[in-house]
Amino acid sequence: MIGYTGRVTGKVGQGLVGEVMVHVPERVGSEAFLAYLAVPGEPLPVGTTVVVVEYQPPRTVFVASTSV
Amino acid sequence: MLIGIIAAAVAAVIVLIVLFKLCWRVAEPNEALIISGSRHRTEGVGEGLGFRVVTGRGTLVTPGIQAVRKLSLDLNEADLDVECVTSQGIPLQVKGVVIFKVGDDTVSIANAARRFLDQQKFMGQRVHNVFAGHLRSIVGGLTVEEMIRDRERLTGETRAASGSEMEKLGLIIDSLQIQEILDPTGYIKNLAAPHAAAVQRDARIAAAAADREATEAEQESFARKAEATRNSGIQQAGYQAEMDTAAARALQAGPLAEAAARQEVVVQETKVAELEGLRKEQQLQAEVRKPADARAYETRTKADADRDARISAAQAQAKETELKAAAEANRVKIAAVAEAEATKARGLASAEATRATGQAEAASAEAKGLAAAEAARALGLAEAEAIKARAAALAENQEAVVAQQLAENWPEIVRAGADAFGNVEHMVLLNGAEGMGEMFAKALTMGGTGLGLARQLLGSMAPGTGTAAGSAEPVPAAPAKPTAQSIPVQSDPTD
Numbered sequence: 001m002i003g004y005t006g007r008v009t010g011k012v013g014q015g016l017v018g019e020v021m022v023h024v025p026e027r028v029g030s031e032a033f034l035a036y037l038a039v040p041g042e043p044l045p046v047g048t049t050v051v052v053v054e055y056q057p058p059r060t061v062f063v064a065s066t067s068v
Numbered sequence: 069m070l071i072g073i074i075a076a077a078v079a080a081v082i083v084l085i086v087l088f089k090l091c092w093r094v095a096e097p098n099e100a101l102i103i104s105g106s107r108h109r110t111e112g113v114g115e116g117l118g119f120r121v122v123t124g125r126g127t128l129v130t131p132g133i134q135a136v137r138k139l140s141l142d143l144n145e146a147d148l149d150v151e152c153v154t155s156q157g158i159p160l161q162v163k164g165v166v167i168f169k170v171g172d173d174t175v176s177i178a179n180a181a182r183r184f185l186d187q188q189k190f191m192g193q194r195v196h197n198v199f200a201g202h203l204r205s206i207v208g209g210l211t212v213e214e215m216i217r218d219r220e221r222l223t224g225e226t227r228a229a230s231g232s233e234m235e236k237l238g239l240i241i242d243s244l245q246i247q248e249i250l251d252p253t254g255y256i257k258n259l260a261a262p263h264a265a266a267v268q269r270d271a272r273i274a275a276a277a278a279d280r281e282a283t284e285a286e287q288e289s290f291a292r293k294a295e296a297t298r299n300s301g302i303q304q305a306g307y308q309a310e311m312d313t314a315a316a317r318a319l320q321a322g323p324l325a326e327a328a329a330r331q332e333v334v335v336q337e338t339k340v341a342e343l344e345g346l347r348k349e350q351q352l353q354a355e356v357r358k359p360a361d362a363r364a365y366e367t368r369t370k371a372d373a374d375r376d377a378r379i380s381a382a383q384a385q386a387k388e389t390e391l392k393a394a395a396e397a398n399r400v401k402i403a404a405v406a407e408a409e410a411t412k413a414r415g416l417a418s419a420e421a422t423r424a425t426g427q428a429e430a431a432s433a434e435a436k437g438l439a440a441a442e443a444a445r446a447l448g449l450a451e452a453e454a455i456k457a458r459a460a461a462l463a464e465n466q467e468a469v470v471a472q473q474l475a476e477n478w479p480e481i482v483r484a485g486a487d488a489f490g491n492v493e494h495m496v497l498l499n500g501a502e503g504m505g506e507m508f509a510k511a512l513t514m515g516g517t518g519l520g521l522a523r524q525l526l527g528s529m530a531p532g533t534g535t536a537a538g539s540a541e542p543v544p545a546a547p548a549k550p551t552a553q554s555i556p557v558q559s560d561p562t563d
Contacts, residue, residue, distance in 0.1 A: 010224055017228035027172045032240055034231045058175035059235050 001055035005066060008050055012036065012063060013043030020050055020063055031059075038062035094126040098141050100170070100177045101127065102185065105134035121177050139181050139188070143169050143242065146192040150200045152207040154215070158255050162207060163248040166199055168239045179238030195239065202229040212255055219246060 004022050009032065012018030018035040037044070038053035050063035095101045104119035120127075129136050148164040170180040184191050206225045207215065215222060223244050234241055249256065317324075461468065474481075 010227055011220075016224065017231050018224075019227060024172075029172065031172055032242070034227075034235065058173050058179065058238070059171055059240060 001061065002052055004052045006030075006033070006050055006052065006061075006063070008035070008044050008046050008048045008063075010035075011043055011045055012048075012050075014040060016043070018044070020061065022052060022061065033059050033061045035061050035063050038064040090131050091128050092126055093122075093129050093136050095122050095124055095138075097124060099123075100139045100141055100181070102137045102139055102177075102181045103127065103129055103134050104137075106130075119178075119181070121174050121181070123172075123174075123177070137181075137185055139170060139177060139185060141170050141172070141177075143167055144191050144195075146195040146199065148196060148199055148203065150203045150207075152204045154207055154212050155209060156211055158212055158251060158253060160207065160212070160215075161248075161250040161252070162203060162246060163250065164203075164244065164246040166195055166241060167243040167245075168195055168234065168241050171238055171240045176235075176238040176240070179236065181238075183237055191239075194237070195234075198230055198233055198237075199226070199244075202226055205229070212249075212251070212259070215249060216256065216259075222246060 001022070001024070004024065006020040006022030008018060008020050010017075010019030012020070012035045014037060020033055020035040021030045022033055023030045035050070044050060044063070044065055049066045051066050052061045053064050054062040056062075093101055093103075101122040102119055103122060106118075123141075144167070146166045146168070148162065148166060150162045151159065152162055153159050170177055170184075184194075187194075203226065206222065206229065210222070223246070226244055227241065230241070251257075
């Protein structure tokens with residue numbers, strides 16, 4: 001899971017549980033994951049492209065913005 | 069025998085197929101096979117769970133030893149109908165729907181399998197309960213306005229609150245929809261009323277404006293149409309006029325051409341006439357004017373010559389006269405000098421003579437004067453005597469004195485009577501020479517009349533001493549008849 005990229009569908013921020021859609025090649029589809037900020041800082045608004053930095057099974061990921 | 073062998077083979081194949089069918093299980097795309105009954109190692113699921121999860125492929129199972137159960141991975145939905153109270157204490161009824169499914173990863177499938185494998189039908193109920201609790205707490209922290217205006221926040225908070233719980237259940241939320249927020253107290257409706265009114269007002273304004281604009285556009289369009297019609301009409305009229313003009317011109321082309329030709333002819337004729345005139349003028353110049361000029365020149369020259377000759381002659385005459393006059397003057401001067409000399413001599417002689425004469429005359433005059441004085445003295449004495457005598461006589465006989473005076477002055481009287489006729493230029497006498505004599509007699513009678521008058525005057529002055537009038541008539545003209553005063557005199561009308 002780590003290194004996969006996805007898109008924010010629910011705002012991710014400090015103290016917020018966001019939602020990202022990440023493409024998972026093993027299961028041939030995109031799935032929704034609960035997302036937290038991997039690096040504290042600016043909240044990521046809906047539509048931001050992110051990369052999965054850490055994965056906590058089954059459905060929690062820590063993401064960072066790809067543009068940083 | 070052969071048939072028996074074939075049949076046995078077929079039967080064996082069929083048995084094999086049936087056995088295979090009994091042992092081979094295939095997972096549909098929307099389901100997961102949960103195989104339990106033997107030790108398995110499953111990725112992501114810790115050891116000791118003792119079941120195997122198969123998705124999307126077939127697998128061999130041992131009938132009687134392993135149990136195969138199916139877990140649907142289909143979409144499920146749970147209708148939410150939650151009575152809750154906002155932070156303002158307003159009761160609301162929130163209606164929504166949660167769409168969820170079992171997660172695709174093995175861990176989620178395992179979690180869900182352990183919780184819902186026999187209760188898949190109640191999955192919705194469980195989820196509803198989870199969400200109802202969370203919704204109540206979330207709505208309790210929001211106001212109505214926030215709920216209405218910020219649905220994203222509602223879903224976000226719901227996800228945050230329920231995410232980990234759903235994770236435990238092995239479920240993922242595909243969608244959470246708040247469909248309706250009902251408020252029995254009518255709060256939302258009242259909240260919306262001002263906005264609704266404003267919107268209604270704006271809508272009416274917009275409609276009115278749009279109507280006005282449409283009307284304006286329509287009217288402008290009508291005006292444009294009218295303008296276009298007018299322009300078209302004008303253009304048509306213009307073209308018609310041009311056509312008419314062209315037609316008229318075409319109609320007039322014949323006469324015009326004729327007129328043009330005639331004009332050309334006239335022009336040519338005029339030119340001919342001009343040339344003719346020019347020629348005549350030239351001819352006149354040559355025949356009349358040049359000779360006339362020559363003659364005039366000749367005359368003028370002759371006149372000039374004559375004048376010069378006359379001037380010369382006059383000058384000569386003047387000179388001659390001048391010389392003559394000078395000579396005459398000289399001569400006269402000499403003569404005058406001579407005359408003067410002579411006169412002077414004569415004068416001297418005359419003076420001498422005059423002096424001598426004067427002296428002689430003076431002596432004679434002295435003698436004369438003395439004689440005259442003596443005579444005058446004697447005369448004066450005599451006159452004085454005479455006057456004295458006359459005065460005495462007058463005192464005695466006034467009448468006689470007057471008669472004598474009259475007699476003495478008779479000639480003057482007669483002259484005065486004749487003067488009356490002196491001013492008459494023409495006199496016509498009707499009775500001839502006799503008349504003439506009569507008239508003169510009458511004129512002279514006037515003197516007699518004057519005498520009569522004088523006598524009357526004297527009588528009136530001295531009535532005591534006066535004698536009776538007419539006692540003595542010494543004047544011969546006295547008996548003149550007074551009736552002769554009417555003299556028929558006809559004067560000349562031209563006078």
